[in-house]
Amino acid sequence: MKTGKNTIVIDSKIGDGTQIWHFCNIYGSKIGRNVKIGSYVEIQNKTNIGDDSIISSHSFICSLVDIGKNVFIGHSVMTVNDINPPSFKRTGSKSEWKETKICDNAVIGSGCVVFPVRIGINSVVGAGSVVTEDVPDNTKVAGSPAKIIGKV
């Protein structure tokens, strides 16, 4: 693991060859090999990031997000686990939080918001999209809310 300046990594398992840039805040995550993580990225606990993936600067990966191998996450991508926030504060439990699965080889453009959905294998989400529904495998989506615009 190679880390930049002022980066915080605690309680995490980080694979060989992974690079984490500056001003990151990572806790309780399981991150594979040869992953690249840009600056100002926060990754919460109960997350997985597969080998060879890229998480670009300013992104937020919340608890219960499972990212496959060779995935590309653009800049300032916000994942969501609580669709009725703040449920933990209201109920004292995290049981309402939902999982997100971003499958192998998926690409998510910059500036997207990703609700707790499954984004399929090889699928592509256009930059600036708001993803509120599952994306099938090998499918391109874009827009707010994101709609299918073609196949990969």
Place this chain on the structure above:
Amino acid sequence: MKTGKNTIVIDSKIGDGTQIWHFCNIYGSKIGRNVKIGSYVEIQNKTNIGDDSIISSHSFICSLVDIGKNVFIGHSVMTVNDINPPSFKRTGSKSEWKETKICDNAVIGSGCVVFPVRIGINSVVGAGSVVTEDVPDNTKVAGSPAKIIGKV
């Protein structure tokens, strides 16, 4: 007040029990009790944040934003006070800047842009929305631009 690493807080009044995480930049703000502020949050001067509110990571709270009690602000929420920027640079005065009021118990999802409006009591703004008009009390809005989708 409990602060994380590399956080800057100046000229601010911070209530008991408030937690501020890492890499924050807060100046000239009046922040209540038991507030939680995530990492990478900038809060400008001439702002108020009420007791028990949450400001999530990567958000920007600009001057003239007044946030009530028990409000939830998601991640990467950008507030706006200047609808014809950069008016201060152009005119030498901040007189064109407008106020935003986010009322008690309001919820603003991640990735929203909030123009200088009033967001009503108990109201909910869906993640990824661009809020260009006032939101009545007890109302759900979503989209770009945000439209009313129901009552709370």
Place this chain on the structure above:
Amino acid sequence: MKTGKNTIVIDSKIGDGTQIWHFCNIYGSKIGRNVKIGSYVEIQNKTNIGDDSIISSHSFICSLVDIGKNVFIGHSVMTVNDINPPSFKRTGSKSEWKETKICDNAVIGSGCVVFPVRIGINSVVGAGSVVTEDVPDNTKVAGSPAKIIGKV
């Protein structure tokens, strides 16, 4: 040049009177005089920023972005150079990356995503827009995707 706390500036040329705030990450950029750069801004190499421009907090200026003079970039504006990411990882070459030109006096509101386009002289992009096509000079656009809404 005046820099804030914890800011990283390497291999860059910075003009007189330019102010860079906290937690920035700037490398290989040519930045003019009297520029203001907010906190949490990343500016990559092969970029130009003209005199008297403002780059607001949380924004990302990627390689091959050329910003003119007296330009205003709002908060959390994400520029894009790769419309089929991650092309560098896939091909080993940056030849698929495209240029963005943001012309003199242009204004880009907060929360925008800007594809590799030309944004014309004096033109204005509304906050929260996704700019996928060139914007003519003296033109206002807004929306996702951004459409022409008037003249300046």
